[in-house]
Amino acid sequence: xxxxxxxxxxxxxxxxxxxxxxxxxxxxxxxxxxxxxxxxxxxxxxxxxxxxxxxxxxxxxxxxxxxxxxxxxxxxxxxxxxxxxxxxxxxxxxxxxxxxxxxxxxxxxxxxxxxxxxxxxxxxxxxxxxxxxxxxxxxxxxxxxxxxxxxxxxxxxxxxxxxxxxxxxxxxxxxxxxxxxxxxxxxxxxxxxxxxxxxxxxxxxxxxxxxxxxxxxxxxxxxxxxxxxxxxxxxxxxxxxxxxxxxxxxxxxxxxxxxxxxxxxxxxxxxxxxxxxxxxxxxxxxxxxxxxxxxxxxxxxxxxxxxxxxxxxxxxxxxxxxxxxxxxxxxxxxxxxxxxxxxxxxxxxxxxxxxxxxxxxxxxxxxxxxxxxxxxxxxxxxxxxxxxxxxxxxxxxxxxxxxxxxxxxxxxxxxxxxxxxxxxxxxxxxxxxxxxxxxxxxxxxxxxxxxxxxxxxxxxxxxxxxxxxxxxxxxxxxxxxxxxxxxxxxxxxxxxxxxxxxxxxxxxxxx
Amino acid sequence: xxxxxxxxxxxxxxxxxxxxxxxxxxxxxxxxxxxxxxxxxxxxxxxxxxxxxxxxxxxxxxxxxxxxxxxxxxxxxxxxxxxxxxxxxxxxxxxxxxxxxxxxxxxxxxxxxxxxxxxxxxxxxxxxxxxxxxxxxxxxxxxxxxxxxxxxxxxxxxxxxxxxxxxxxxxxxxxxxxxxxxxxxxxxxxxxxxxxxxxxxxxxxxxxxxxxxxxxxxxxxxxxxxxxxxxxxxxxxxxxxxxxxxxxx
Numbered sequence: 001x002x003x004x005x006x007x008x009x010x011x012x013x014x015x016x017x018x019x020x021x022x023x024x025x026x027x028x029x030x031x032x033x034x035x036x037x038x039x040x041x042x043x044x045x046x047x048x049x050x051x052x053x054x055x056x057x058x059x060x061x062x063x064x065x066x067x068x069x070x071x072x073x074x075x076x077x078x079x080x081x082x083x084x085x086x087x088x089x090x091x092x093x094x095x096x097x098x099x100x101x102x103x104x105x106x107x108x109x110x111x112x113x114x115x116x117x118x119x120x121x122x123x124x125x126x127x128x129x130x131x132x133x134x135x136x137x138x139x140x141x142x143x144x145x146x147x148x149x150x151x152x153x154x155x156x157x158x159x160x161x162x163x164x165x166x167x168x169x170x171x172x173x174x175x176x177x178x179x180x181x182x183x184x185x186x187x188x189x190x191x192x193x194x195x196x197x198x199x200x201x202x203x204x205x206x207x208x209x210x211x212x213x214x215x216x217x218x219x220x221x222x223x224x225x226x227x228x229x230x231x232x233x234x235x236x237x238x239x240x241x242x243x244x245x246x247x248x249x250x251x252x253x254x255x256x257x258x259x260x261x262x263x264x265x266x267x268x269x270x271x272x273x274x275x276x277x278x279x280x281x282x283x284x285x286x287x288x289x290x291x292x293x294x295x296x297x298x299x300x301x302x303x304x305x306x307x308x309x310x311x312x313x314x315x316x317x318x319x320x321x322x323x324x325x326x327x328x329x330x331x332x333x334x335x336x337x338x339x340x341x342x343x344x345x346x347x348x349x350x351x352x353x354x355x356x357x358x359x360x361x362x363x364x365x366x367x368x369x370x371x372x373x374x375x376x377x378x379x380x381x382x383x384x385x386x387x388x389x390x391x392x393x394x395x396x397x398x399x400x401x402x403x404x405x406x407x408x409x410x411x412x413x414x415x416x417x418x419x420x421x422x423x424x425x426x427x428x429x430x431x432x433x434x435x436x437x438x439x440x441x442x443x444x445x446x447x448x449x450x451x452x453x454x455x456x457x458x459x460x461x462x463x464x465x466x467x468x469x470x471x472x473x474x475x476x477x478x479x480x481x482x483x484x485x486x487x488x489x490x491x492x493x494x495x496x497x498x499x500x501x502x503x504x505x506x507x508x509x510x511x
Numbered sequence: 512x513x514x515x516x517x518x519x520x521x522x523x524x525x526x527x528x529x530x531x532x533x534x535x536x537x538x539x540x541x542x543x544x545x546x547x548x549x550x551x552x553x554x555x556x557x558x559x560x561x562x563x564x565x566x567x568x569x570x571x572x573x574x575x576x577x578x579x580x581x582x583x584x585x586x587x588x589x590x591x592x593x594x595x596x597x598x599x600x601x602x603x604x605x606x607x608x609x610x611x612x613x614x615x616x617x618x619x620x621x622x623x624x625x626x627x628x629x630x631x632x633x634x635x636x637x638x639x640x641x642x643x644x645x646x647x648x649x650x651x652x653x654x655x656x657x658x659x660x661x662x663x664x665x666x667x668x669x670x671x672x673x674x675x676x677x678x679x680x681x682x683x684x685x686x687x688x689x690x691x692x693x694x695x696x697x698x699x700x701x702x703x704x705x706x707x708x709x710x711x712x713x714x715x716x717x718x719x720x721x722x723x724x725x726x727x728x729x730x731x732x733x734x735x736x737x738x739x740x741x742x743x744x745x746x747x748x749x750x751x752x753x754x755x756x757x758x759x760x
Binding site: 097223228232233235237238239 | 557562581582584585586592593598603607610611613614615616617618619643659
């Protein structure tokens with residue numbers, strides 16, 4: 001059942017090598033597409049914002065990502081750190097359907113930021129961190145207070161708290177900017193974020209907080225998984241569910257607060273939700289989702305910081321969020337199982353296959369009507385059989401040729417099936433007739449009611465099911481309408497190179 | 512005694528839902544909890560596990576305060592109580608049944624995985640172990656929850672409508688499983704909403720409508736008169752008073 005290595009069986013959060021490959025493949029694909037898109041968008045973007053040429057962007061990229069420049073170093077490491085913590089905590093709030101709480105919390109911290117500023121009259125990371133965390137938790141507390149004591153539901157409570165706290169914060173920030181004394185430069189940066197405004201103290205704080213989040217989530221992964229999936233069951237398992245929930249809220253507040261400087265109050269919730277939402281589309285397991293969300297958070301953070309690095313006055317937050325949205329867009333379109341494009345391609349290829357199989361079936365019917373005598377099937381015969389124009393039939397025939405199922409002769413007018421084509425044609429006819437027989441015999445449905453159903457079922461029956469049907473029907477040779485059912489044994493004979501075409505008539509020339 | 516309840520009252524938003532419940536369930540019985548909608552059936556089992564605050568009274572499991580013996584309790588919640596799009600597979604869910612034995616911070620071992628696999632096998636879901644839970648039918652989801660409860664290896668089971676939304680084959684399989692557990696000395700309390708089958712499934716019945724109407728062996732309790740008292744309008748005075756309590760306090 002579980003083919004993973006013995007070491008993997010010890011802990012629950014280990015990937016099967018193949019699954020890893022699949023997950024990492026999709027992630028690599030995404031990253032590739034993203035870089036391509038960005039590469040295409042970048043020169044135009046840069047030309048618009050500053051008069052930067054393409055080489056400038058390239059040079060800037062080297063300068064930025066080589067981290068020689070201290071500003072770039074702080075901005076990049078800050079962006080990566082916030083990507084990690086936001087990706088991890090964001091995953092939990094997305095699967096717990098608490099995304100709006102993240103939004104409310106991130107707006108509620110603004111008064112705390114301002115108060116932390118007022119405390120020292122300058123930008124002290126720790127004072128701001130403490131102030132912001134207190135107000136973030138106060139905001140979530142007010143939400144649950146409103147929810148518990150009134151008949152208002154959570155959405156209304158969240159909306160009110162979000163706007164109310166944010167309004168207080170804006171007032172305070174405006175007030176600070178009008179203060180005559182003190183170094184007030186940069187308090188407005190908390191609104192939209194400025195990665196280049198971060199200094200070594202900020203980075204140290206971010207690193208400590210991110211480390212705490214990573215360690216706590218690693219140690220208590222099982223417990224957090226349990227309360228996220230089924231809180232009541234976690235309680236019965238003896239876990240302190242309330243304590244776990246509040247610790248998670250505290251970590252959430254932490255990751256919002258450390259992201260503030262780079263992303264800004266207004267958009268920080270997007271860095272929580274968007275990378276996690278993209279990861280959610282790509283995988284069905286929580287631990288893999290955590291990895292992917294972290295990766296996406298880091299990539300979006302770094303890209304956003306880089307773009308804002310191109311020109312000093314550019315805010316970082318919007319670009320990070322745009323990068324994250326781009327990642328989400330790729331996941332939405334190209335996710336291996338649920339992606340829109342992938343689903344479309346899959347549906348189209350299925351439709352094409354059904355069409356080919358129906359063409360093969362029509363050719364088989366033509367051949368069958370003359371007891372498999374004669375040299376293949378002409379386009380006219382196929383068109384007549386399918387009640388289509390010769391042009392349509394010609395197109396269908398070309399598609400068969402492209403898949404190696406038939407060859408065209410006499411200026412494309414004569415279709416001869418290849419052995420594989422004949423095999424597939426017989427298999428489809430067999431499926432159709434077996435299913436008709438099954439419906440009439442085993443399910444007692446009238447013989448004139450079964451054709452429509454079989455038209456669909458013939459394309460989806462697997463080999464296994466066909467064998468079962470054959471056994472169940474005692475290898476019957478005639479369908480309810482009296483026509484012959486090609487047997488699996490006969491069909492297999494076609495592919496064997498040993499037998500000459502004459503033995504298994506239909507696709508070859510007969511004298 | 513697996514379950515002892517004395518004078519238990521539970522209120523939602525100050526409106527009493529359960530009122531003065533006394534109950535003693537002997538060991539090794541399969542007990543059905545039946546009653547009309549809003550009778551407090553789910554509330555009762557949640558209160559027994561300490562998931563809800565009690566307005567008055569106490570609950571003892573195996574002679575001790577319920578919190579101390581939670582590890583001996585297995586739980587099958589209502590199927591709708593969780594998000595089936597949650598990113599976990601069947602095995603992950605069943606392994607959660609082992610979490611209580613593992614305690615905090617410890618990861619499931621190979622032994623836990625073996626137990627989880629055996630539990631899945633008992634409900635015939637082993638072939639689905641790696642399937643994502645959203646790709647399961649209602650009956651299969653219920654089986655997964657049962658497997659998780661089996662993996663808990665408990666002495667006392669609380670099950671909230673394990674038959675809701677399952678097909679006849681699954682229902683029969685679950686009943687067999689419940690009887691098997693009972694025969695192994697486990698005590699089971701099962702919320703059930705279908706009266707005709709309740710008679711055949713359970714050893715004892717608890718007829719509940721805000722308070723205990725009757726509790727005893729199925730043959731003694733399943734009478735026209737008692738059922739009418741449970742489902743009929745006899746309790747209107749009680750619910751009127753409950754409403755008064757809510758509005759005046």
